[in-house]
Amino acid sequence: xxxxxxxxxxxxxxxxxxxxxxxxxxxxxxxxxxxxxxxxxxxxxxxxxxxxxxxxxxxxxxxxxxxxxxxxxxxxxxxxxxxxxxxxxxxxxxxxxxxxxxxxxxxxxxxxxxx
Numbered sequence: 001x002x003x004x005x006x007x008x009x010x011x012x013x014x015x016x017x018x019x020x021x022x023x024x025x026x027x028x029x030x031x032x033x034x035x036x037x038x039x040x041x042x043x044x045x046x047x048x049x050x051x052x053x054x055x056x057x058x059x060x061x062x063x064x065x066x067x068x069x070x071x072x073x074x075x076x077x078x079x080x081x082x083x084x085x086x087x088x089x090x091x092x093x094x095x096x097x098x099x100x101x102x103x104x105x106x107x108x109x110x111x112x113x114x115x
Contacts, residue, residue, distance in 0.1 A: 002028045004096065005058040006089060008038075013085055013092055015108070017063040018046070018070050024089060025056060031097055046070060050077055062096060064108050084111030 006013055007020035014020040021042040027035040039056060041049050050073050053061070060080040074081050085092060085101060086108040095101045 001034070002059050003057050004028060004060045004062060004093075005053060005056070006062045006092065007064075008089055011088055011090075013062065013064050013087060013089060015064040015086070017061070017066040017083075020063075023053075025058065026093060028097070033093060033097065046073060050074070053077070053079060062092060062101070084108050 004026045006024045006026065007017045008014055008022050008024050009020065014022075021040060023039050023041060025037045025039060026033055039052060041052060044052065046069070053074075054077050058079055060082065061074065062082045062085050064084065064086055066081070066083050071081060071083070082096075082101060085106050087095075087106050092101070092106060095103065095106055100106075
């Protein structure tokens with residue numbers, strides 16, 4: 001099983017991971033979603049956010065914008081990062097499962113990133 005985290009704002013990928021308050025956790029097995037849950041990061045420092053993600057056994061984060069500092073912190077705890085992603089959460093999850101996140105409709109404006 002792989003656990004993917006997506007910071008969310010309403011029903012969309014949150015535009016900035018550093019300041020998001022809610023994170024959707026998705027458990028994936030054999031390229032299929034098997035369970036969803038949410039964690040709340042409201043008022044937590046970046047260090048505490050990293051601890052919560054690590055304790056939650058997150059392996060990959062799909063997000064919009066993210067600071068260099070937070071990227072480095074994630075790298076330090078071996079969490080894979082897919083950044084520059086925008087859109088409705090359900091569509092982003094579906095695209096991730098079918099390896100289509102590199103489609104232009106899922107990229108934040110100004111991002112030209114190979115995933």
